[in-house]
Amino acid sequence: MLNQFPQVLTIAGSENDGAAGMQADLATFDHFKVYGTSVVTVCVAGNSYGVHAQQIMSTSFIDQEFKDLADDFNIKASKTGMLANASVIKTVVKNYQRYDFGPLVVDPVIFGNNPNTRLLDPNTFQLLKARLIPLATVLTPNYYEAQTLAKMKINDDQDMLTAGHRLQNLGADNVIIKGPHHDPQQKIVKDLVLLSNDHHFWLAGKYYPTKRKNGTGDTLSAGICAELAKGQSVTDAIKNAREYVDKAIRNPLNVGHEYGPINHFV
Numbered sequence: 539m540l541n542q543f544p545q546v547l548t549i550a551g552s553e554n555d556g557a558a559g560m561q562a563d564l565a566t567f568d569h570f571k572v573y574g575t576s577v578v579t580v581c582v583a584g585n586s587y588g589v590h591a592q593q594i595m596s597t598s599f600i601d602q603e604f605k606d607l608a609d610d611f612n613i614k615a616s617k618t619g620m621l622a623n624a625s626v627i628k629t630v631v632k633n634y635q636r637y638d639f640g641p642l643v644v645d646p647v648i649f650g651n652n653p654n655t656r657l658l659d660p661n662t663f664q665l666l667k668a669r670l671i672p673l674a675t676v677l678t679p680n681y682y683e684a685q686t687l688a689k690m691k692i693n694d695d696q697d698m699l700t701a702g703h704r705l706q707n708l709g710a711d712n713v714i715i716k717g718p719h720h721d722p723q724q725k726i727v728k729d730l731v732l733l734s735n736d737h738h739f740w741l742a743g744k745y746y747p748t749k750r751k752n753g754t755g756d757t758l759s760a761g762i763c764a765e766l767a768k769g770q771s772v773t774d775a776i777k778n779a780r781e782y783v784d785k786a787i788r789n790p791l792n793v794g795h796e797y798g799p800i801n802h803f804v
């Protein structure tokens with residue numbers, strides 16, 4: 539029957555090296571066998587050495603992208619990625635509230651995998667917290683983004699829990715804070731999952747000492763979105779997406795010289 543196959547939406551930046559952003563989201567959607575549509579917010583020019591230029595889409599173009607998808611598709615879950623600046627955030631919030639695009643996974647992309655790459659204007663943090671985060675079914679900050687948004691340092695598990703609660707108090711139903719993974723000596727990476735019913739659990743995975751992990755955050759949030767669209771619970775969606783990221787890091791794909799992609803073919 540027309541329009542019954544699970545359809546999802548990524549609202550994100552296009553990254554022309556194929557490793558992260560919308561390209562990683564669409565590859566992940568394919569893996570989870572959902573039909574991926576996209577609203578491009580910004581085009582990023584770069585490669586595995588870094589990001590070199592950005593072209594932000596006009597708000598009228600973004601409005602049109604949303605309208606065209608709403609007119610034709612039956613979207614069951616959505617995710618946001620790179621939003622770049624305040625006008626994009628406001629336009630995305632307005633459109634998401636206008637149409638029914640299902641539960642929303644908000645990946646609050648502030649930094650790229652190379653921590654020196656900033657992907658969001660720092661003047662927009664307040665706007666992000668006040669307008670977008672309250673719409674999140676699942677919020678997926680990395681270790682640095684969680685500290686920036688919760689306005690605190692995270693040094694241990696208790697800090698991570700406190701930061702998670704602060705982010706829930708901003709209005710996100712469920713929060714996953716991805717643990718740090720920049721110490722070559724560490725053995726595991728430990729993410730915190732804080733659920734809307736106030737339960738929490740830790741997802742510990744093996745640490746892989748590799749620079750080939752561009753797009754891990756996008757892949758995790760896209761996997762959660764895909765699984766939610768298929769009717770999985772938040773807990774199962776997060777666990778299944780995390781397992782996929784683990785496999786995609788563990789089996790490297792040797793393209794690009796520096797901060798290369800993970801392997802979406804696994």
Ligand SMILES: Nc1ncnc2c1ncn2[C@@H]1O[C@H](COP(=O)(O)OP(=O)(O)OP(=O)(O)O)[C@@H](O)[C@H]1O
Nearest residue numbers: 647649680716719727744745746754755756758783
């Ligand atoms: N080297 C690694 N070894 C094992 N797991 C990792 C590694 N790096 C990241 N992960 C896992 O990948 C997932 C994505 O986390 P990560 O912190 O990389 O997100 P991010 O890409 O920084 O997020 P964002 O897209 O918000 O910027 C998490 O579950 C994390 O634990």
Ligand SMILES: Cc1ncc(COP(=O)(O)O)c(N)n1
Nearest residue numbers: 551558559651753754755756
């Ligand atoms: C266009 C774009 N969007 C998002 C990310 C985040 O990447 P990661 O998933 O590695 O944090 C990125 N590097 N580029």
